[in-house]
Amino acid sequence: MLGGVLAMAVGCGGLEDESRDSWFVVNSAESAGDGLVLFDVSLYATSYETNPSGDCAVLSMTAQATVNGKSADIRSRGSKFQKFKQGCEPIRFTGVAPADSEKISFRLFDLGLERVVEFQNVFEPMSMRIVSPEDGVLHPGQTLVVERSPATDTATAFSGGPATFEQLSFFSGEQQFHFNHGFVQDGNRLSFTVPTEVPAGEGFIALEGDYNSGVTRCDFTRCSFSRRKSSRVPVVFAAP
Structure with missing residues (x-):
């Protein structure tokens, strides 16, 4: 499991330090119609409580995200909170996948690096x-x-x-x-x-x-859905 996040924009500081936390979380999964589900995802790339002198993770302008191989919309590339001086604004993206998918795969691409998160049996009822x-x-x-x-x-x-x-x-x-x-x-x-x-x-x-749905791959410190x-x-x- 990789603790580092992606290469970040120049001047914003990366998380190549594997000791830093990175938390990938699926915030919601709502019906988008036509048999599709809309996923809202956040990536919390560092913690100022444990890394007070650290920088926030920020994706470059060429970064891309996908859900089950389909292009996703990057809603936030990450930045320092302006209102709160502790913590960083998370990276966030949204994308759709068929509601009958047995496995959901999220991918982030930035500056030649790729990170993947996969969950299984997401929609199987208990x-x-x-x-x-x-x-x-x-x-x-x-x-x-x-x-x-x-x-x-x-x-x-x-x-x-x-x-x-x-x-x-x-x-x-x-x-x-x-x-x-x-x-x-x-x-x-x-x-x-x-x-x-x-x-x-x-x-x-x-x-x-x-x-939490079963995790088959997590390229961050923690992954949860x-x-x-x-x-x-x-x-x-x-x-x-």
């Missing part, structure tokens, strides 16, 4: 299945194991910290019971203890959270 108990009948105090797909998704983490918890809710009839604590995660498998206060009867379980996803599965709650 699905969930019960691993145990196999019959889907949940008893109070029993261990419930579920598996979510796509397995390449990971729960979103912030600033390099641990992943945020995923929220599992139990629904029995019209009553809802949130249960967020004490679960065990092993990859895309989650283990929960069925709460004792859920009344007997038919219902369902629902899993919801913010998930977070989307909110959810899934539910019918179950039967047994009496104590």
Whole structure:
């Protein structure tokens, strides 16, 4: 993984120093009609908190960007914030790709250098299945194991910290019971203890959270594309 960004405009300072942070983030992915999705992307090329004497990354006027091989619009080539003296204005571009794309590839070209970021299974909806108990009948105090797909998704983490918890809710009839604590995660498998206060009867379980799409290539320090996803599965709650 490359920490350096692209070669920058003369006088603006590059990030050839591999120790500096560069964060590539997909801000949004919205329908553009005709089966296309419009992506809004930012590249934060340095941090004044860790590099107070550093320069901001600025693309040259000949720089180009693409999304899945199609030309993208560079909205900002980057510069120092005028209002805030800490941090740099991010490089930003927008571009479209088909909504059924299995992989989304972003490329930046500038002064002979190329940087690439690729995500997979971006538009695949979340699905969930019960691993145990196999019959889907949940008893109070029993261990419930579920598996979510796509397995390449990971729960979103912030600033390099641990992943945020995923929220599992139990629904029995019209009553809802949130249960967020004490679960065990092993990859895309989650283990929960069925709460004792859920009344007997038919219902369902629902899993919801913010998930980063799987990264297959990241030529920057960090790359993220977070989307909110959810899934539910019918179950039967047994009496104590």
